[in-house]
Amino acid sequence: MARPAGQGEHTKKRIAMRAKALFEQKGYSAATMDEIREAAGASKGSIYYHFKSKEEMFLYILELTMLDWIDKWAAISAPLGTATDKLYALADHFASDFQNPLMKAAEEFGGSEAADPAVHERLLELTRVHYPIFRQLLEDGMESGEFERMDVGELMYIVLGLMGGLGVAYYELGAEQIAALYRRSIDILLRGIRGVGADG
Amino acid sequence: MARPAGQGEHTKKRIAMRAKALFEQKGYSAATMDEIREAAGASKGSIYYHFKSKEEMFLYILELTMLDWIDKWAAISAPLGTATDKLYALADHFASDFQNPLMKAAEEFGGSEAADPAVHERLLELTRVHYPIFRQLLEDGMESGEFERMDVGELMYIVLGLMGGLGVAYYELGAEQIAALYRRSIDILLRGIRGVGADG
DNA sequence: GAGTTAATAGACCGGATGGTCGGTTTATGG
DNA sequence: CCATAAACCGACCATCCGGTCTATTAACTC
Secondary structure, three states: OOOOOOHHHHHHHHHHHHHHHHHHHHOOOOOOHHHHHHHHOOOHHHHHHHOOOHHHHHHHHHHHHHHHHHHHHHHHHOOOOOHHHHHHHHHHHHHHHHOOOHHHHHHHHHHOOOOOHHHHHHHHHHHOOOHHHHHHHHHHHHHOOOEOOOOHHHHHHHHHHHHHHHHHHHHOOOHHHHHHHHHHHHHHHHHHHEOOOOOO | OOOOOOHHHHHHHHHHHHHHHHHHHHOOOOOOHHHHHHHHOOOHHHHHHHOOOHHHHHHHHHHHHHHHHHHHHHHHHOOOOOHHHHHHHHHHHHHHHHOOOHHHHHHHHHHOOOOOHHHHHHHHHHHOOOHHHHHHHHHHHHHHOOEOOOOHHHHHHHHHHHHHHHHHHHHOOOHHHHHHHHHHHHHHHHHHHEOOOOOO
């Protein structure tokens, strides 16, 4: 036995975080391993000691990011009561943490790389971890009468699409205006799906 | 003067169309010039005779696509009366013609390539050609009382985001279900922005 | 301090990719 | 015909990029 300091894990995380920033800025394929190496202040050898490949590194980063997002959401949503409140909070959470361009990189990754179907499958899985959160929220809202009863799956895709799609304004609006846009869109959505029993 | 047959233009279009298909299938960077060459049944020399670079070729294709989309929309919307009808038709047009993965490729292109700010600017310009269509439609609807009066720019981004974002379901739903999803989302949207003077 | 091994370093490689270049074909006008 | 230029061809190039390999360092045990 030797050097079980476990410092390697720290290095791995550091590399991942710097790489994440690069993936967000430049997309998957345009962020080269050499740029990552430089940004992380590590060596090629070290990087490939921790990660089998660029693909695997990206998946690792994506997983960390998604899990972190879910954790944060759990903390945010815990004290909230109504589905309506939660929906606003979810939009906010989505706008601030999720709307980041890492998802664009993931789309690019899935669209071109990942000839390996297993990799593609894992990617899809990671991309969908937040689906159940939306679905549950909408179901709860219907249950409580806040939202009109309707096809949950369909509504889930619509809300999901709305949240993801509002990112188009990313390049043209500031962070504050984006946040306002998300809230406003929820206003409209709520008026559109408000249950008969709800007031407003 | 010699060989002013103008057949070159035909070849250029052919190359562009085959390349477009490849860009849609594989994304910008993953579609290689050699694949394009093979698919187009042309030579490297011929391709670079017609296009200065891969970048320029992509921009050319994007422009053709957008202009074509606008033309088709003009034909579709001409006989339609109300803004509400037009909104449904626009969603349909968007879903069938626009939701195609060329826009994903454009995002990838803009996110990584296009270090040249001029190229990036031209890309943004092309990406936004349909903005005025949405804006005008919404303004008309407000004018006629079909839609509630509100900030047009904000609503435009919301509708735009909704349309673009619904593509998340692309990998999981069939074409018919997608179309239904678009219609359903417009149903909800309309309930959310319906003007006081409108019936429904 | 000798032995061991996790961890790091960085020179190097093979292949792919966008792009070039000199040459060839083909239609047209004189 | 023949000169001319548009259109086309394909071998070749320079570069970049993901990944490998060998060597070295540092931390731990005995």
